[in-house]
Amino acid sequence: MESIVSTFHINWASLIAQMVNFALVVGVLWYFAFKPLSKAMDARSKHIEQSLKDAEAITQKLEATNAESNRIVIEAKQQADQIIKDARVLAESQKEQALAKVKEQSASIVAASKVQIEQLKNQAVAQASAELGEIVAQAAGAVISQKLSSEADRKMIEKVLEQAKRL
Amino acid sequence: MTTASPTADTVNSIEHDSATVSATEQHVSHEATLFAEPIFTIQNFTVTNALLTSWVAVGCIIILSLLIRRKIQTVPRGIQNVAEALLSGATNLADSITGSPEKTARFMPIVFPLFVFILINNWLGLLPGVGTIGFIETHGQESAFVPLFRGGTADLNLTLALAIVTVVLTHIFGVIATGAWSHLNRFVSFNVLLEIPKEIFVKKNFAAILINPIKFFVGLIETVGELAKVASLSFRLFGNIFAGEVLLGTMAALFAYILPTPFMFLEVMVGFIQAMIFAILVLMFLTVLTTEHEHEASPSH
Numbered sequence: 001m002e003s004i005v006s007t008f009h010i011n012w013a014s015l016i017a018q019m020v021n022f023a024l025v026v027g028v029l030w031y032f033a034f035k036p037l038s039k040a041m042d043a044r045s046k047h048i049e050q051s052l053k054d055a056e057a058i059t060q061k062l063e064a065t066n067a068e069s070n071r072i073v074i075e076a077k078q079q080a081d082q083i084i085k086d087a088r089v090l091a092e093s094q095k096e097q098a099l100a101k102v103k104e105q106s107a108s109i110v111a112a113s114k115v116q117i118e119q120l121k122n123q124a125v126a127q128a129s130a131e132l133g134e135i136v137a138q139a140a141g142a143v144i145s146q147k148l149s150s151e152a153d154r155k156m157i158e159k160v161l162e163q164a165k166r167l
Numbered sequence: 168m169t170t171a172s173p174t175a176d177t178v179n180s181i182e183h184d185s186a187t188v189s190a191t192e193q194h195v196s197h198e199a200t201l202f203a204e205p206i207f208t209i210q211n212f213t214v215t216n217a218l219l220t221s222w223v224a225v226g227c228i229i230i231l232s233l234l235i236r237r238k239i240q241t242v243p244r245g246i247q248n249v250a251e252a253l254l255s256g257a258t259n260l261a262d263s264i265t266g267s268p269e270k271t272a273r274f275m276p277i278v279f280p281l282f283v284f285i286l287i288n289n290w291l292g293l294l295p296g297v298g299t300i301g302f303i304e305t306h307g308q309e310s311a312f313v314p315l316f317r318g319g320t321a322d323l324n325l326t327l328a329l330a331i332v333t334v335v336l337t338h339i340f341g342v343i344a345t346g347a348w349s350h351l352n353r354f355v356s357f358n359v360l361l362e363i364p365k366e367i368f369v370k371k372n373f374a375a376i377l378i379n380p381i382k383f384f385v386g387l388i389e390t391v392g393e394l395a396k397v398a399s400l401s402f403r404l405f406g407n408i409f410a411g412e413v414l415l416g417t418m419a420a421l422f423a424y425i426l427p428t429p430f431m432f433l434e435v436m437v438g439f440i441q442a443m444i445f446a447i448l449v450l451m452f453l454t455v456l457t458t459e460h461e462h463e464a465s466p467s468h
Contacts, residue, residue, distance in 0.1 A: 009202035
């Protein structure tokens with residue numbers, strides 16, 4: 001042992017000095033490099049981990065939002081279709097109602113017209129009859145009052161007929 | 168040409184270059200000594216050339232650490248990238264050895280600086296000027312060249328100091344992790360001796376009379392193994408680095424140009440590998456000593 005110590009010049013002072021050197025290295029590396037580096041790396045790992053989780057959550061939310069928006073669009077389409085269908089049905093019914101109303105109105109107009117025509121006709125007939133009677137009376141008066149030749153007679157008849165036609 | 172050794176200390180030194188050129192016709196020996204040469208003294212404390220290199224290494228590490236600390240950002244750049252890659256690689260390697268990230272986190276503040284300190288000391292020894300710049304010391308008629316710097320790990324004082332510190336730390340960690348009694352029984356198995364009566368009278372296991380004393384002596388062998396750890400760690404590192412320096416010196420003496428270059432690359436590799444071996448061995452010792460003792464872990468034995 002002594003020969004080893006003397007051969008390699010091992011002495012406590014050098015040993016302790018080297019131990020102090022090593023302790024200094026451990027302290028300095030730990031405090032100035034290892035600790036802050038580990039902290040930075042851990043923080044980055046946590047940040048990346050959190051970012052990945054957030055990204056996953058965002059993706060899930062996006063998928064859910066897409067699904068929701070698709071559902072809403074589909075629902076809106078269905079509602080729009082239904083509204084269009086309802087509108088068509090309503091329009092059809094309103095059209096039918098309007099048509100029926102128009103028909104009814106036209107029928108009533110026609111009926112009123114017919115009644116009016118009938119009245120006018122009756123009135124005209126009555127007037128014509130009255131006028132014809134008057135003409136006939138006049139003609140008879142004329143016939144009676146004067147002797148008419150066959151030619152005048154024929155002319156009188158034609159004139160009366162002509163007046164009757166006008167009526 | 169070989170010169171005579173000037174002092175009794177250099178009887179054990181390896182002479183690799185003995186060029187002797189002197190205007191005063193004195194012999195100046197260039198010898199690779201097994202020990203670090205004293206450069207100056209501060210009161211009673213002798214500063215050797217290896218200690219000086221070690222201080223330079225500490226200075227380099229402090230500067231590097233401060234640079235890293237100053238440049239730390241969320242998005243790493245430059246030196247932080249290198250430091251993080253190194254730390255991350257070391258952590259992954261340590262994880263594969265300890266098998267537990269918690270243990271790695273506990274041991275890395277010791278093992279990683281150990282690796283860096285040894286590596287820088289190993290590589291500083293390869294720099295031009297280290298071992299070649301110095302002064303001539305004259306003792307009587309003989310003169311010897313004393314280099315100003317010497318590879319820190321080419322001095323047994325450094326490797327031995329590191330080995331002692333790390334082995335002591337493994338035991339401290341062992342006591343903290345498994346408890347003082349369990350840790351003590353790993354080496355001096357009192358439990359095994361105390362169990363003998365129980366094994367014989369309760370369990371009727373008469374083989375315990377033979378087996379348990381053997382287990383006790385195995386524990387004592389483990390104690391010797393702890394001393395061997397210090398010796399093997401320190402001498403392995405010292406031997407490899409010192410041999411490398413001698414090899415480079417010899418090659419440079421044979422032919423100073425080109426010839427030492429491949430050996431220089433070899434020594435760069437050796438420096439890295441030896442630092443890694445030392446650190447990994449310490450990590451393994453830490454892992455083993457912080458794992459529950461087999462006898463304690465399996466009460467059926």
